[in-house]
Amino acid sequence: MVGESDAGIAALKSSIEGWHPTPTIEDDPLDPRQANRLAATxxxxxxxxAGDELPVPWQWVFFPDWPPTAALGADGHPEHGHFLPPIPHRRRMFAGSTMTVTRPLRLGGVTEKRSGVERLEIKHGRSGAMLFVTVRSEYRQDGDLCVTEDQTIVYRSDRSASRPYRRAEADLVTGDAPWSAEPAPEATTLFRYSALTSNSHRIHYDRPYVSDVEGYPDIVVHGPLLATYLADLARLRGRRQLREFTFRLTRPIFLGDRFRAEARPDGDTVTMRVVTGDGIEHVRATGRFG
Known part of the structure; x- marks a missing residue:
């Protein structure tokens, strides 16, 4: 076991040796119509x-990354991307983000996004050696820093299906959180959210690929969508914008699973989670109101 672990970590280290992507700078006008599309979804x-505050994490539906179809890999992601590590048989999973709002982004204003790799970590988990890539993005308007986000993506090298998770089998029990909601995204919801976030990862729409290649029991609900449900629950029920938002994805949720978003406010702070069954956590989050 130890030998396999060491070999997997060594292989990952070898794959990314010399990989030091340079920072990037992008501009986006933050068209209010895009925010309205997300609200409708x-x-x-x-x-x-124009002029309205953009809630976190709604910045994800801006700054589209839309390469030619011919440039996509077998999983639907770009075969080669600026912040995609050169790992063979690369598998990708969103791990979580931390966001801090210094000044709210305003719709209709030209916005600059500066991104760069903040850190790389190699760990060994139950599915083998994994590379954690954290990219820091800073959003500026009129030269002022508005939002900082540290987004972590997990990568592993695996040619075969691993069947790492099963769908929730127990019925969703009643919760006692002061704020809660039970979103029920459909296939069309996932399709529209994928389009809004420029996400062509096949786990969100291609059932044969999901089961035969990735080993999941059904189409996967976007982790960022689950985080958005939590942030919106806190914002709408608290009637205040979040100035800090941190979340961690722990288990996937599949299309058709019944789940609940929960939030517990405590003054200016709020703890949140997404649960299925009798309280199995899938997303854990914290926030602070401004």
């Missing part, structure tokens, strides 16, 4: 106009 009331 999430079945939220109200519309957004």
């Amino acid at each position: 999430l079945d939220l009331d109200g519309t957004y106009s």
Whole structure:
């Protein structure tokens, strides 16, 4: 076991040796229509106009990354991307993010996004050696820093299906959180969210690929979508914008699973989670109101 672990870590280290992607800079006008598309996808009331504050983590539906179809790999992600590590048979999973709002982003204003690799970590988990890549993105308007996000993606090298998770089997029990909601995303919800976030990863729409290649029991609900449900629950029920938001994805949720978003406020802070069954956690989050 130890030998296999050491070999996997050594192989990952060898794959990324010399990989030092340079920082990138992008611009986006933060068109309010894109925010309204997300609101419609999430079945939220109200519309957004130029000058309105953009809630976190809604910045994810801006700065689209849309390479040619011919440049996509077998998993639907770009075969080669600026922040994609050169790992053979690469598998990708969103791990979590930490966001800090110094000044709210305003819709309709030209926004600069500066991104760079903040850290690389290699760990060994139950599915083998994994590479954690944390990319820091800083969003600026009028030269001022508005939002900082540290986003961590986990990569592993694996040619075969691993069947790492099963869907929730127990019925969703009643919870006691002061704020809660039970979103029920459908296949069309996932399709629209994928389009809004420029995400062509096949685990979110291609059932044969999901089961035969990735080894999951069904289409996977986007981790960022689950985090958005939590952030929106806190924002709408607390009637205040989040100035800090941190979340960690622990287990995937599959299309058709019944789940609940929960939030427990305590003054200016709030703890959140997504659960299935009798309290199995899939997402854990914390936030602070401004």
